[in-house]
Amino acid sequence: MLPRHLFPNPVHSAPSYVTIAATSLLVGSTLLGCSSGRWAKKDVPQARRDTVVKTTPVDAQQMLLDESESLFQLASASTRSTSTQQVSTVAAKLPNSTTAIETSNKSDGVVTLAENLTLGDSEMIESVVAATASITAPLRPRDSNSVPDHFFDMTEAEMLSIAMANSPVLRPLGIRIVENPAAVTTVYDPAIASTDPFFGPAAALSEFDTRLSAGLSSQNNDRVFNNATLGGDVQELTQDLATLNTGVQKRGHSGTLFDFNTVHGYDNNNRAGNSFPNYWENQYEVGVRQPILQGGGREFNLIAGPNARPGFKFSNGIWIARLNNRISDAEFEIELRNFVRDLYSVYWDLKRQYKNYENVLAAESVAYDTWQSVWAKADSGVTGGEANKEAQARAKYYSYRRQAQIALGGDGSQDGLYVVERRLRQMIGLPVVDSQLIRPIDAVATAPITFDYDALISRAMTYRTELMNQSLRVRKEELLLVAAKNFLLPQLDLIGRYRLRGFGDDLAGNDGGQRFASAYKDFFSLDHQEFEFGVEMGVTAGRRQAHAAVRHAALQINRERVVLAEQQRAVQHQISDAHAGVASTYAAMETSTAQVEASRTRLESSEVLFEADKLQIEFLLDAQEELLRAETQLAGDQTRYAMALVEINAATGSLLSDLGIHVQDTACRTHTLFMP
Secondary structure (H helix, E strand, C coil), X not given: XXXXXXXXXXXXXXXXXXXXXXXXXXXXXXXXXXXXXXXXCCCCHHHCCCCCCCCCHHHHHHXXXXXXXXXXXXXXXXXXXXXXXXXXXXXXXXXXXXXXXXXXXXXXXXXXXXXXXXCCCHHHHHHHHHHCCCCCCCCCCCCCCCCCCCEEEECHHHHXXXXXXXXXXXXXXCCCCCCCHHHCCECCHHHHHHCCCCCCHHHHHHCCCCXXXXXXXXXXXXXXXXXXXXXXXXXXXXXXXXXXXXXXXXXXXXXXXXXXXXXXXXXXXXXXXXXXXXXXXXXXXXXXXXXXXXXXXXXXXXXXXXXXXXXXXXXXXXXXXXXXXXXXXXXXXXXXXXXXXXXXHHHHHHHHHHHHHHHHHHHHHHHXXXXXXXXXXXXXXXXXXXXXXXXXXXXXXXXXXXXXHHHHXXXXXXXXXXXXXXXXXXXXXXXXXXXXEEEECCXXXXXXXXCCHHHHHHHHHHHCHHHHHHHHXXXXXXXXXXXXXXXXXXXXXXXXXXXXXXXXXXXXXXXXXXXXXXXXXXXXXXXXXXXXXXXXXXXXXXXXXXXXXXXXXXXXXXHHHHHHXXXXXHHHHHHHHHHHHHHHHHHHXXXXXXXXXHHHHHHHHHHHHHHCCCCCHXXXXXXXXXXXXXXXXXXXXXXXXXXXXXHHHHHHCCHHXXXXXXXXXXXXXXXXXXXX
């Protein structure tokens, strides 16, 4: 069982640096309590802060002074004066010590202990620690010299809830957002795709929007003609002319083009043959154009759009635009699932790092006890205290101490606890540096879990997002092939137009029933109706571009179909690997558990034999090393079993739904909701 102060309960008030320094002072008080024992060399006990070490009284006092200086140097300048008063008050109340505490006149205001400090009571140290508990220090990233303390115990549900709320940018493992920002996925990507002004659904629908037009013009003409006939029997033409045009145009989903236009004109001139010096003319017309072959039909226009060309490089129909939108949503869901899977990977890896650190600390403690036992034998001059054995035990202790440092800060070949903890902070959107360490508290699964292989395959074929995404691509290419074949047809359009005119001396006046007195009266008399019907046809000789577009679309379908088939095979292999991985990792975990029990039994037996001088130290150290390897292996197997359960859900495509993570699209962004 590890000492409790190595992994204390979460503390929310005091900063981590104060706790580390306070631990140093408490160790100093423990040193003073060992004055009745035998003392080892000065350089021996400086290796650990979490164990009882024997030293001389003078050395102990000097060590305590050093630790005290470290403590006070961590204090911020804003609280030093208050802390000095608190420490002075506490020292004045101690009857067993003569303490002189003074404040340096230097600008930094560091509190120092006078050299005449006499220590006789561990309660004094505890009082000093209590007096300085309110000191705050700037937060810095933790390294291997920092002892883990002040934990934020986090469950899987809390991790997912925080991540979903703080992840406008998805942060899966391996993403290089600084070097390649264009490759990241954000919650705005689906909305950006759906609002594309060229290829989005709105752009496709805009081709069928009603278009309004209007124009007003006015002219004043004064022109001389050499031939009076050209001027309307006048040599010099003077004219006031005004025209108002309005129009409405609408295209239907079958390609039909409707238009409605009006023309209102006013003309005042001096031509000799005029019935009226000035007159008004009204004209209303309705036209229609219906493609029969190329460009006609509802299906073609919804796939390619009314202005499409072979290849569709500059236009998309509403069906294609909506498929592109669904593909974009599927790609976001894939990235979200990968992000959640990586969250679990880092979460369980962090739990493994904590377990490894605990195991290394336990091995370090056992190695230290062994070293002290050998040292005691050497000090007593009995067998087993030879110099080589003492050095061997000491080397093993420092080896474990180095492993503890690696377990915290990592090295070039592996990550440490602090590195993985910062990685998890980055992924879930928390500050990288905080006074509390994230500590996973959910237990790993230890019970065997079995899955129906056939049901997993069937579920993956139905729910795997990559397969749905590829199926959408296949459907898209099939629709494009249908539209491409339309361009092989000749252009054949039916056209029709109806026009109604009105003429009069006045626009709306009424002159006693005289004909042409009012343009509107003449218009509503329906005397001037015009009709136009016809057929227009055109064809390109050879239709090379159209044939190339058809071949291209057919090849694209073949490509997307073989990709889909290969994806289905790949998913089946992933399911097979995940299914076998669950059983394999559980079997490995059971074996590692048995190995840990056997190694622990061997170590306990070896310790008894070593104390009875019936076992060489090499075998004892080997037993310690074997137990550490077995515990490290067990922690890794437990993590792999937990991740195997996550992987099998990810392989079937049900990870997000099983966890209660839902995606909600809005006009501005996509919301990821965690509702377990």
